Amino acid sequence: MGMAVALNYCLLIMAAPASGYTSLTAARFGAAVIAQGHILPRVFFLDGGTSNGLATAITAQDEKSPLTEWTQLATAHGTELVLCVSSAVKRGLLDSAEAQRHGFPAATAHPQFALGGLGLLVEAMQSADRVITFGAPE
Amino acid sequence: MSAAARKSVLVVTRHAQPGRSLARAALDTTLATAAFDQPVNLLFLGAGVLQLIPHQDSSAVGVRNLRKVIDSMPLYDVEHCYVDTDAAQRHGLTTADLPSGAILVDVAAQRALFDAHHHILGF
Amino acid sequence: MLHTLNCSPEHPALQDCLKLLRAEDALLLLGDGVYLALAQCSNGQALQATGAALYVLEADARAAGVHARLALGFNVVDDAGFVALTERHARQMAWY
Helix, strand or coil: CCCCCCEEEEECCCCCCCCCHHHHHHHHHHHHHCCCCCCEEEEEEEEEHHHHHEEEEEEEECCCCCCHHHHHHHHCCCCEEEEEEEHHCCCCCCCCCHHHHHHCCCCCCCCCCCCCCCCCHHHHHHHHCCEEECCCCC | CCCCHHHCCCEEEEECCCCCHHHHHHHHHHHHHHHCEEEEEEEEEEHHHHCCCCCCCCCCCCCCCHHHHHCCHHHHHHCCCEHCCCCCCCHHCCCCCCCCCEEECCCCHHHHHHHHCCCCEEE | CEEECCCCCCCCCHHHHHCCCCCCCCEHHHHHHHHHEEEHHHHHHHHHHCCEEEEEEEEHHHCCCCCEEEEECCCECCCCHHHCCCCCCCCEEEEH
């Protein structure tokens, strides 16, 4: 354990998975936060970062998939993965409700990611001891 | 939520628009934070000051006019807009060009702003 | 406070970061930012002149081949070390 007191972390991800490996770094950081005894209730994906939740992204076999790294955090530790709804739909990331609403046959966002408003980021920041932002140059 | 429990947020916007959607994301985040009654300030740093050039008309390119959004900030209880003095000067922006109530800040004042908030979001 | 820098040495984010960096701050280089830790990098020397504590993320330094030619004064941290930096510093500013 890194510290006697567990801290509450919130991650804000602005880096798109297809531009460099920053989103893999961020997911690894999230796992390390938990491994050090802290809590990570929510990761909020904004702007280009919302592409991390694209269900149909294919990663080369000899590379790590950001999608897998994030969903493992959700599965193993219950971390909520939230895609900013306005950034997400602009990029074609739809959950089943949005897909239905816009007349598309199926969701394009991975089911372990939820679409939500910026209020969910605000809420997470209010309870967080640490907010860590990950962005990447284009 | 009690006032003591509220954590203040400094949104730092450093990219010009419309080249990057990050500028818009920074404004949306600032407005959302204010809408939930959380203390929030906005700092235009480096190339971010280019968002403040007046007389923007984005109708021909077909995207929202960000300067209009910025000018509406006081209506939404965003506490203050701070502007990097050096960058404003470098890009030929005068006080008259800036949104009303904007505060020019030098490096020392920028550092003080960083220290005065619970969380910093770098866009 | 903690600064993280994720951009190449020629990117304008570096100049913005350099202006704000203080001796009591820590800076962690990520992604293309690790090139600033190369011995001979003049911008890296400018970072050292601020007096801030300088760190490089190990995985990224290895990925870039920078780990074997680090300038003196840059400390390598793994993921746990990154978390420790965020424990010590209540605020982070991401430059990219």
